[in-house]
Amino acid sequence: DGGITQSPKYLFRKEGQNVTLSCEQNLNHDAMYWYRQDPGQGLRLIYYSQIVNDFQKGDIAEGYSVSREKKESFPLTVTSAQKNPTAFYLCASSMGGAGYEQYFGPGTRLTVT
Amino acid sequence: QKEVEQDPGPLSVPEGAIVSLNCTYSNSAFQYFMWYRQYSRKGPELLMYTYSSGNKEDGRFTAQVDKSSKYISLFIRDSQPSDSATYLCAMSGGNYGQNFVFGPGTRLSVLP
Numbered sequence: 001d002g003g004i005t006q007s008p009k010y011l012f013r014k015e016g017q018n019v020t021l022s023c024e025q026n027l028n029h030d031a032m033y034w035y036r037q038d039p040g041q042g043l044r045l046i047y048y049s050q051i052v053n054d055f056q057k058g059d060i061a062e063g064y065s066v067s068r069e070k071k072e073s074f075p076l077t078v079t080s081a082q083k084n085p086t087a088f089y090l091c092a093s094s095m096g097g098a099g100y101e102q103y104f105g106p107g108t109r110l111t112v113t
Numbered sequence: 114q115k116e117v118e119q120d121p122g123p124l125s126v127p128e129g130a131i132v133s134l135n136c137t138y139s140n141s142a143f144q145y146f147m148w149y150r151q152y153s154r155k156g157p158e159l160l161m162y163t164y165s166s167g168n169k170e171d172g173r174f175t176a177q178v179d180k181s182s183k184y185i186s187l188f189i190r191d192s193q194p195s196d197s198a199t200y201l202c203a204m205s206g207g208n209y210g211q212n213f214v215f216g217p218g219t220r221l222s223v224l225p
Binding site for chain 1: 123144145147149154156157158159162164199201203205206213215216217218220
């Protein structure tokens with residue numbers, strides 16, 4: 001069954017702790033993306049990667065870090081420098097390039113107290 | 114001016130109504146247009162994909178693109194309560210490093 005998995009579905013952390021969100025895809029897609037979604041708001045791009053071992057900052061990269069060591073995996077670390085980390089985080093993948101649609105994972109709801 | 118604009122709603126309609134959802138955009142380089150449906154606390158799912166101008170129909174859903182007006186629409190016929198969700202338009206093309214732009218989404222409620 002091809003798709004994108006994100007784990008865990010819900011994550012709770014104390015303020016000041018770093019936390020890593022997992023994203024795995026078995027669609028053989030080259031490009032992967034991380035978005036943040038706040039209640040009643042659209043998607044905001046955090047980081048994206050068009051190819052293994054390469055990634056670029058999106059619109060709101062401050063306080064976040066990523067790695068892309070394998071084609072299938074694109075983990076996102078929310079660091080203690082992120083001022084408002086509580087949000088719904090979505091991972092997506094695509095074949096890459098302008099004409100290809102993105103497919104999304106189920107999301108991770110992160111709550112930091 | 115934002116790259117993509119979309120009425121956030123909420124839009125409430127009775128069951129069986131025809132729903133019209135719209136997006137406007139500013140960049141004429143966009144060539145690929147998509148609609149996503151997102152249920153509460155779920156990831157968006159691709160609903161419709163169109164290239165350039167024209168119409169595309171899939172069951173109760175019709176996507177329409179008017180590149181000359183920089184305007185895209187999604188029509189839902191015979192709307193059902195299960196259509197209640199947020200609908201996001203998306204588009205790509207041109208010199209964008211990440212090749213993709215999403216609208217903010219319109220929240221739709223179909224009342225039984």
